[in-house]
Amino acid sequence: MHQHPQRTIDRARRMLDERVWPAVEHSATPLQITARRLAGEPEPFDQATAGPFEPFTPGSRWGEPWTTTWFRLQGAVPVGRAGAEPVVAVDLGFEGGPGFQSEGLAYRADGSILKGVQPRNHYVPIDDQLTMIDIYVEAAANPDLAAVAFRPTRLGDGIDVDGEPHYRFRRADLVLLDRDVEALAVDLDVLIGWAEQLRPDEPRRAKIIRSLGQACDLIDPQRIADSVPAARAELAPLLEQPATASAHRLAAVGHAHIDSAWLWPVRETVRKCTRTFSNVLSLIEDYPELRFACSQAQQYAWIEEQQPKLFARIAEAVAAGQFVPAGGMWVESDTNMPGGEALVRQFLYGKSYFADRFGVEPQEVWLPDSFGYSAALPQIAALAGYRWFLTQKLAWHPTNKFPHHTFWWEGIDGSRVFAHLPPVDSYLAELTPAELQHASTNFSDHAGAGTSLVPFGHGDGGGGPTRLMMERARRQADLEGAPPVEHLTPTEFFERAQADYSDAPTWVGELYMEAHRGTYTSQAAMKRGNRRAEHLLREAELWSASATLRTGADYPYDALDRCWKTVLLHQFHDILPGSSIAWVHREARAAYDSVLADLEQLIMTALTTLAGSGDTIVRFNAAPVPADGVPALGAAEGLAAGSEAPIVQRDDDRLIIDNRTLRMIIEPDGTISSLIDLRSARELVAEDARLADLVIHQDLPNAFDAWDLDAFYRGSATPIRSLDSLQVSESDGAVTVEVKRSFGSSSALQTITISPGSDRVDFAVDVDWQEREKLLKVVFGLDLRADESSAEIQFGHLRRPTHDNTTWDEAKFEICAQRWVHVGEPRFGVAVANDSTYGHSVRRIEQQAAGRPGTEIGLSLLRAPRYPDPDTDQGSHRARYSLITGAGIGDAVAAGLRLNLPVRRITGGAAPEPIVTVDGEGIVIEAIKLAEDRSGDLIVRLYESLGARTRGRLRWDIDGDRAEIVDLLERGSGTCDVVDHGVDVELRPFQILTVRISAPGVTR
Known part of the structure; x- marks a missing residue:
């Protein structure tokens, strides 16, 4: 019988959604639920579960905005469950898609983490041989701020213990899952998707529609499980047909974009990371082919501090090549507003953390969601040991479509990195046929390149990749009509892409984003705090290094480290740009106040040490240019005589x-x-x-x-x-x-x-x-x-x-x-x-x-x-x-x-000479500090500021007769010819040069 194509597709979709998917789960048994509500901030497991728990009935409301409720779930595991997998199904009251709402984290009774509980990821596995269930779920009542459709809301102000509960707890059941029925569901999901994507005149589409209709004939809605073998046998030949040799190929990289703050405070980001990372570790057990890329060293550091056992599991997965530290920045920062030295430290602190904890060094800059990219970034990245760059945000252009997806990006100094803009136009892909088809047809570089990257997984509290996504990937690994999907790490993708397309076109200058221009101005206190902190950090390092080298004073390594990491965190692309909720910016203002006060104290301590005792006004200039009669990077006594008043x-x-x-x-x-x-x-x-x-x-x-x-x-x-x-x-x-x-x-x-x-x-x-x-x-x-x-x-x-x-x-x-x-x-x-x-x-x-x-x-x-x-x-x-x-x-x-960098006045004795000077038109010293490895070596970073080739001489007024050129991670790349405590330098336009002066002693 002739079947109308669209009617057949609609029939198959309804069969899948209304009959097959529901049949995956059966034999639901409600668990006993008790609950404990926390009125304030979250508490650790031992403390939270020690308090009294009260009976709780499914269907009841819970969760005033931003509060936490702990649920205890108990019950017996049924026997005689051959062929079925028992799990605990938890629905906290999920509405819509993943992220931006209530979330949970499931623990065993001994406090070890099981996994996160989120929409589309709400099954909690049960340990083998377990006869009794005793699980705790830490449930966060995060309000759904995305649901207000960008209208004003007070839900971002903070904890509201007097507010109305936001969620209705729907269920906590022990259920049996039929994985055979699930397999049929995914078969249907993939083939229906391709029937919807292929052109009407493609023979492949007609064959898929015919088999979908026949499979529906074979499925008995009342006996779905019994229908699985016949229905899957009907669909199997279509899933076994290989892709064409010329098909565009897709590198699937597991991902869970987690904003380090946005529509939730920083403390909630820590919990989002915990839930998501535990999900990934659980998923890897069943899908060892998964490669999960996770950037932002700050997020790993939070887990290391607050969930050390989970961190140990992450380290094991990193060693196995499945959990991949990517990007190498402290956070996925904005790149327009942070100063040059701050961007250096983003890479220095991020890469150093990954090297220290995991022994790895990422080579790709991973910034899918930042709001435009500075033309200085290619050089900074290259000098920090990076070869590649990835973003997604340029796909948001409302006016001009960015012309490339794979290209060389050249910065203001001529440095280049190999760059990729995933044509899937998402960093939250689910590996659906629609997404894969879009990635293939949207790709603008088919003539020279054959592979693009697809970051897949629910982000921002959605829990990352899911079992369904992994099953889709397996069916589309080599499927006729589809771009083949292969699980790769970012490094594997970029190595393949660059080898495939080394003659890619070059984009010169900034990657200006034609949207989000208001972020340069929103939340002025973020801008003011960042700017002031960056310059106080410059002063604190300069004067502290001077005090150490002039007088032997201790260098405040730990204090500077804390201050830098605070500043770097707040350069995250929704904090410094001013696009977070009030709670985030209130905490950020307090953090800036604290770090500015700490830096002022460090500066005053160093300057007091340098000035010595006396009653003379000594003026200190931290700027690398003369100011008000004070030499660059130095000090002067007294005040210069003034000219005639206007x-x-x-x-x-x-x-x-x-x-x-x-x-x-x-x-x-x-x-x-x-x-x-x-x-x-x-x-x-x-x-x-x-x-x-x-x-x-x-x-x-x-x-x-x-x-x-x-x-x-x-x-x-x-x-x-x-x-x-x-x-x-x-x-x-x-x-x-x-x-x-x-x-x-x-x-x-x-x-x-x-x-x-x-x-x-x-x-x-x-x-x-x-x-x-x-x-x-x-x-x-x-x-x-x-x-x-x-x-x-x-x-x-x-x-x-x-x-x-x-x-x-x-x-x-x-x-x-x-x-x-x-x-x-x-x-x-x-x-x-x-x-x-x-x-x-x-x-x-x-x-x-x-x-x-x-x-x-x-x-x-x-x-x-x-x-x-x-x-x-x-x-x-x-x-x-x-x-x-x-x-x-x-x-x-x-x-x-x-x-x-205004001149400072200190009462003291003498005006010490600058420890470092440079001559040469246009040469600017950016940073003077002691080396991160605490060797006592002096680090001097300078650059050419006018856009012209120039020569100059760098001098230091301290003991130290060996110097070398180093990268931004302070690793050697070539020795310098030192003559009379100085080196000659020659700089290209806008070139950055970092010099390491070895083991300097106290002043000569």
């Missing part, structure tokens, strides 16, 4: 300030309408524009509040010109103008400072921010034509267009910069430096009367998205920024360093 005049209520280098006019409303560089007699302010103009915008992105900033925000620009007061004062020869404004429910105090003879105007703004869904920018409208801007990135800078010639150009309406941006004409440039801002816009502006374009630089100061934290950035904030006139790139570099 002249202040009033003209028709306008304020005119002249410091003999600059002449500035401030209008009665407190805005800067003119700034003339007297050296070049050049007006900087564009027609009808202002400098440092506060502008507010509507900020209503179409999706992903905290993440996105949509281009249409620019259509609602409203300059804040209302004036509460304007005051002028003078201090130490500098003139400061204070402008107070009120707007909406907020207020701002902007200070404008101009110092004697300086080519720089300094600004600070203190904002009491009480707006919602608004964006606050400070804008500099410049009478300067620039087709491109230069923005500092890690270890260099990047040029980007200011025009909208192409959709690729237009998409970069908001860019990320580190400490400065620069625009310029051939003989005149302007830089804007900042102390805590990352989001910038640089665009052309039309000067109609002038008949020529100008350039506008905008710094994004504050946002007010309402999801996932409805009170984002409400409160007080401070930002500082400087405008430098007549500036080249070198001036911009120096200004950014000085602003972020």
Whole structure:
């Protein structure tokens, strides 16, 4: 009888979903349930299970937001169960898919971990020969914040013991599983999937549909188990047909993307890792072919500290090659906002941990979910021993489809890594036919490459790979019409892919993500805390190393290690970017406060030691450029004599300030309408524009509040010109103008400072921010034509267009910069430096009367998205920024360093000489520290900052006559010719160079 193809597919799908899958489980016997509710934070097993347990009835509600309930499940295991596998089925009240809701962890009565309990992964195995069941389930009532569809919610504030229970406990039963019926279900699942994916005119599809119909005829809905042999025999020939030799091949890598914080606090991430990793270890027992890639050394460290027995099992699986430490970073961090040295430490700390604990060194950078990738990353990765790079997030581009899936990625210095963007467009794949078909048809490099990677497994608390996924993989390992699936480690995939496609195309520069641009600005306290911590770490290492080498003081290895790991954790791609719940950011603010205080103490201890006793003011400059008369990386006594104070005049209520280098006019409303560089007699302010103009915008992105900033925000620009007061004062020869404004429910105090003879105007703004869904920018409208801007990135800078010639150009309406941006004409440039801002816009502006374009630089100061934290950035904030006139790139570099590393004053005796100096145009010292191996060796990291080849000489004023070039993990790669305590260096554009000076002693 002729069967309509779609009707047959629908019939088979219904048979599978309504009859066959339910028949896998039978003979359910309810277990006795008792429960203990914890009102506060989670407790360890011994403590939690020692308290009283009360009777609990299935169907009852449990779980106020973020609380924990322990359930004890008890009962007898039936005898005479031949052919069936007994398991405990637990349903905590799961709704929808995996992750983002209640989760559980099952323990034996002795406290050893069995596995996690999640949707689609809720069976708990029973030990062989067990006659009585006694299992504890630690159940976390995590609210489903994803279900609110990105609307404002208070569920992210913290534990709510007075809230309504969120979940209804459905069942805890002892059930028997029929694995033969399960096998039939997977056969049907795979073949139905391919019948849906293959083209209507493909003969293979017609054969599958015919067999599906015949299999359905053979299945007796009332006696499913008895129907298995005949139905599977009907389907078997179709599952035995091999794939074609030219089929695209897929490398299946088990994965469980676990955000180290996001819609849950860090403490819950630890438990998510515990549940997921225990699931993987359980699954490996039945599927030894599984290769599970897990990055983020921080997550392993949490397990090592809190679940040492589970960690020991992980170590065994790592040694067996099944549990694979991947990536090698401390966390899967953002790469736009962390400074250069912080990215170095992400790799240094991550790789060192994996080497120390497991004896492995990952060679792939594994960042599937970060929000764009710095053009400095290829060099940093290569110098840390990496060969490959993987991401998934570029698949999110809403405007321009990224043109490659396998390619060489080249950074600003010319370094390259072999990169892959999995065409499956997911890091949460389930190995369904639809996903595999998409991976094959979507792949853009078929002409030269034959393999792509598929990361599969439920993430963020979903439990990782499942038995169903593994069974799908087995059936699709070599299946006609499907891309063959093979389980590989990331290393095995990349080695094969690179050998297959070594002549892949090259992408040069940043991997800019055309989405999530708001993360450069959301949660300003994260940005301010990160920036300040990075620079205090630089100071703490420099002055501590100086104190050790000058006086023999102890170097604070352990304290610096703790501070660095705190900072690295908070660079995770949902913490520093500001896209987590309120709880996460509240804890992060406290963590930053603590680490900043610790670093200030380390710095003061070292400086006091260096300055010695006395009553002289000794000034210390941690910047690698001179500042206020203090040499780079050194100290000076006393204060330099000041120049004449700027002249202040009033003209028709306008304020005119002249410091003999600059002449500035401030209008009665407190805005800067003119700034003339007297050296070049050049007006900087564009027609009808202002400098440092506060502008507010509507900020209503179409999706992903905290993440996105949509281009249409620019259509609602409203300059804040209302004036509460304007005051002028003078201090130490500098003139400061204070402008107070009120707007909406907020207020701002902007200070404008101009110092004697300086080519720089300094600004600070203190904002009491009480707006919602608004964006606050400070804008500099410049009478300067620039087709491109230069923005500092890690270890260099990047040029980007200011025009909208192409959709690729237009998409970069908001860019990320580190400490400065620069625009310029051939003989005149302007830089804007900042102390805590990352989001910038640089665009052309039309000067109609002038008949020529100008350039506008905008710094994004504050946002007010309402999801996932409805009170984002409400409160007080401070930002500082400087405008430098007549500036080249070198001036911009120096200004950014000085602003972020201000000179310190200490009362003491002498001003010690710098322990390290360097000469050579454009050479910047990034870090001075003692080696991580605690040998006492001195590490000096420097780079070329201007984008030009240069020569220079590195000198050290300490004992130490041997030096070598080392990689970022401080391993030797070549000796240096040391002459008179120094080495000559030659650097390529933006090259990073790390020098290790062996076993230096106390100062000569």
